[in-house]
Amino acid sequence: ETGVTQTPRHLVMGMTNKKSLKCEQHLGHNAMYWYKQSAKKPLELMFVYNFKEQTENNSVPSRFSPECPNSSHLFLHLHTLQPEDSALYLCASSQDPTVGEKLFFGSGTQLSVL
Amino acid sequence: GQQVMQIPQYQHVQEGEDFTTYCNSSTTLSNIQWYKQRPGGHPVFLIQLVKSGEVKKQKRLTFQFGEAKKNSSLHITATQTTDVGTYFCATMAGGGADGLTFGKGTHLIIQP
Numbered sequence: 001e002t003g004v005t006q007t008p009r010h011l012v013m014g015m016t017n018k019k020s021l022k023c024e025q026h027l028g029h030n031a032m033y034w035y036k037q038s039a040k041k042p043l044e045l046m047f048v049y050n051f052k053e054q055t056e057n058n059s060v061p062s063r064f065s066p067e068c069p070n071s072s073h074l075f076l077h078l079h080t081l082q083p084e085d086s087a088l089y090l091c092a093s094s095q096d097p098t099v100g101e102k103l104f105f106g107s108g109t110q111l112s113v114l
Numbered sequence: 115g116q117q118v119m120q121i122p123q124y125q126h127v128q129e130g131e132d133f134t135t136y137c138n139s140s141t142t143l144s145n146i147q148w149y150k151q152r153p154g155g156h157p158v159f160l161i162q163l164v165k166s167g168e169v170k171k172q173k174r175l176t177f178q179f180g181e182a183k184k185n186s187s188l189h190i191t192a193t194q195t196t197d198v199g200t201y202f203c204a205t206m207a208g209g210g211a212d213g214l215t216f217g218k219g220t221h222l223i224i225q226p
Contacts, residue, residue, distance in 0.1 A: 045215065099206075
C-alpha cells in the first residue's frame with residue numbers, strides 16, 4: 001500500500017471508446033503526476049499538477065485529457081486512442097514538484113487499445 | 115531539460131555475484147534519485163543523493179554521487195533473487211519544469 005490508489009488496474013478499449021483513469025492519493029501531497037511506461041520509452045512524464053493547477057504538459061496528444069479537481073484526485077480522460085497508446089499508466093504524488101522531491105507511485109493501469 | 119543515460123540496459127548475474135548500474139548526465143545535476151520496480155509492480159523510491167561525492171548505504175546496496183554531480187551509481191553486493199527488477203535513476207526535469215526525468219532503467223536478471 002503506497003497511499004496512491006489507481007483504478008482500474010486493467011483496461012481494454014477500442015479506438016472509438018471513451019474511458020477515464022482515476023487516481024487518488026491519501027498522503028496529503030500537493031502535487032500529482034501522470035507517467036506513461038512502455039517498452040520504448042520507460043517512465044515518460046505526461047502531466048504535472050501542483051495545487052490542482054496544471055504546471056506541465058509534455059507535448060501530450062489531445063486525445064489524453066487530464067483533470068485535477070483537488071489535490072487528492074487526478075483523472076486521465078481517454079478518447080479515440082491509437083494502438084500505440086497501449087502502455088502502463090502510472091499516477092504519482094509528491095509534496096512539492098518544484099524541488100524534485102521523491103515520488104510515490106500507484107500500482108498503475110495497464111491499458112490495451114485494440 | 116535534464117536527461118540521464120543509464121547503462122547497462124540489461125544485466126544477467128548469478129545469484130551471489132555483485133551488480134552495478136550507472137547513471138550519467140552531460141550537465142550538473144541538483145540531485146539524483148534511485149527507484150526499484152519489481153516485475154509487474156510500480157517504481158518504489160530507494161534513495162536520494164544531493165551532495166557532491168556523497169555515498170549512502172542500505173544493507174547490501176551502495177549509492178554514489180560523483181564529485182562533479184554528473185554521474186551516479188548503484189552497487190548491489192552478493193545479489194539475491196529478491197533483487198530482481200528494474201532500477202531507475204531520476205533527476206529534476208530541469209529548465210524550470212516541474213517533475214522528475216527518469217533514465218531508461220537497468221533490468222537485473224538473476225540466475226539461481
